[in-house]
Amino acid sequence: MTASTTDKITSTLTAVADTVTAATTDKSGLSSALIHYLEHNNNAGQETVRRHAEQHGLKSVVSHWENHAVVEPTTEDVVQKLLPSEVIDRLAAESGLSRSATITNLQEVLPPACRTDKVDAQRKARQA
Numbered sequence: 001m002t003a004s005t006t007d008k009i010t011s012t013l014t015a016v017a018d019t020v021t022a023a024t025t026d027k028s029g030l031s032s033a034l035i036h037y038l039e040h041n042n043n044a045g046q047e048t049v050r051r052h053a054e055q056h057g058l059k060s061v062v063s064h065w066e067n068h069a070v071v072e073p074t075t076e077d078v079v080q081k082l083l084p085s086e087v088i089d090r091l092a093a094e095s096g097l098s099r100s101a102t103i104t105n106l107q108e109v110l111p112p113a114c115r116t117d118k119v120d121a122q123r124k125a126r127q128a
Contacts, residue, residue, distance in 0.1 A: 027105050029095035034106070034113050037087060049082045049114065056081040065114040073108045082110070 038045040053062040058078060065071050080088070080103065092102040 027109050030091060030097060030102060030105050031109050031113065033091045033094040034109055037091065038113060045087070046114070048084065048087075052082045052084075058082065062114060065111040067115075069115065071111040071115065074111055076103055076107060079103055079106045079110060 038049070050059070050062060053059045058081060061074070061078065062082070083091075083106070088102055088106070089099060091097075091106070092099045095102065097105065
């Protein structure tokens with residue numbers, strides 16, 4: 001079997017598994033894993049997102065997410081530019097989703113998570 005045939009079979013099986021397990025609609029585990037990533041080590045994950053946003057000309061997009069309570073989902077391309085590949089893989093492993101389902105769900109979960117991170121940081125600063 002060629003690599004492309006194997007890849008096609010794997011992709012098809014992953015899509016079927018994601019559908020059967022409702023992986024593309026269950027975002028709770030992914031949300032928790034993402035918030036942990038963003039806030040861990042003094043918001044190091046959030047700083048990575050901001051740095052990647054600047055590198056890819058997406059600084060205004062992330063700023064919008066941080067400053068607006070309601071934001072639209074983003075795209076697969078933006079998710080992959082803002083989050084390192086190894087982080088996406090880790091979020092997939094932690095949430096139990098396939099990589100594909102993780103990227104799909106991150107399109108909805110990442111924008112408000114950036115806002116949640118900012119709100120939590122502001123709340124902590126007021127309490128100090």
